[in-house]
Amino acid sequence: MNITSLAKKAICVAMLSGAGMAAHAGMDILGSLPVGTKNFNNGAFVTLSAPTTDRAFLDALFLGLPANGGSSYGVIEVPLDLSSTIPGLKFSTFFTFVALMGLGADGAFDGGDDVLLAGGAVAPTKGVSFNLASNGGGAVYLMVGGVTPEGSVGSLYNGSVTVSAVPEPESFAMLLAGLGLLGAIALRRNKSKSD
Numbered sequence: 001m002n003i004t005s006l007a008k009k010a011i012c013v014a015m016l017s018g019a020g021m022a023a024h025a026g027m028d029i030l031g032s033l034p035v036g037t038k039n040f041n042n043g044a045f046v047t048l049s050a051p052t053t054d055r056a057f058l059d060a061l062f063l064g065l066p067a068n069g070g071s072s073y074g075v076i077e078v079p080l081d082l083s084s085t086i087p088g089l090k091f092s093t094f095f096t097f098v099a100l101m102g103l104g105a106d107g108a109f110d111g112g113d114d115v116l117l118a119g120g121a122v123a124p125t126k127g128v129s130f131n132l133a134s135n136g137g138g139a140v141y142l143m144v145g146g147v148t149p150e151g152s153v154g155s156l157y158n159g160s161v162t163v164s165a166v167p168e169p170e171s172f173a174m175l176l177a178g179l180g181l182l183g184a185i186a187l188r189r190n191k192s193k194s195d
Contacts, residue, residue: 032064067137
């Protein structure tokens with residue numbers, strides 16, 4: 001069973017077990033990411049009144065990674081309490097699942113062979129971060145799941161994806177050769193000073 005199906009089944013079980021519990025699933029496209037940082041923000045469950053039960057959400061954010069690059073991912077809750085101005089208007093989020101997923105051999109979202117690349121299930125928390133070492137790049141998606149607790153009208157969160165360039169093996173070889181040359185020069189200078 002793949003992680004996406006497991007997360008969806010967990011939301012369905014939670015929906016069926018809690019009376020009045022609602023679930024939300026959203027999709028967003030971040031596009032092909034160059035080296036650098038891409039920030040995003042997202043939210044779910046904007047309702048007119050605060051519910052009396054927790055509600056689950058699961059968002060998929062699609063992005064493209066360059067080949068031979070490392071990447072870092074993070075999401076954090078944006079707590080917002082406007083209940084002093086508008087009674088009951090409060091936003092809160094607990095993350096339970098944050099993961100980077102690959103599309104699998106069929107190249108389709110949730111095609112049954114999607115692959116967990118990094119991250120995964122977490123204890124309920126207000127923020128999550130993880131890294132992915134260099135990879136082949138291509139189309140991936142970030143799954144962000146959690147709950148909006150009782151008394152909250154919705155969830156708000158910010159996130160970022162940072163893509164870093166990983167040097168090619170030839171660059172490492174040049175670096176090592178340069179360091180060796182500097183070491184040889186320093187050794188020669190020290191030897192000539194002592195003579």
